[in-house]
Amino acid sequence: MDISERIRRSIEFAVTEHRGERISCTVSVGVTSVSEGITNLDGLLRKADDRLYAAKGSGRNRVISADQPE
Structure with a gap:
């Protein structure tokens, strides 16, 4: 979660210019772990x-994990 959130913030605040226009973007991330009883890739x-789409559906530019509602 911490790493995903740091990446999300870094992308959110990164602004670049192209042909005189400022361009920014955001990212949504779904986080899970093997310890949740999932047995295969x-x-x-x-x-x-599933969590990625939950993050997008709840407003985008978010990180969603097991301890947050999907």
């Missing part, structure tokens, strides 16, 4: 993907 990726 497909399950792990599916759970992280």
Whole structure:
């Protein structure tokens, strides 16, 4: 969670210029872990993907993990 949040903040505050226009972006992240009873890579990726879409659906520019509602 901490690493994901640091990455999210870094991207949020990074601004670049292209052809005289300021460009910024944000990122949403879904976080899960093997310790949640997921036994294979497909399950792990599916759970992280579910949380990614939950982050996007709740306003974007967020990190969502197991201890937050999906």
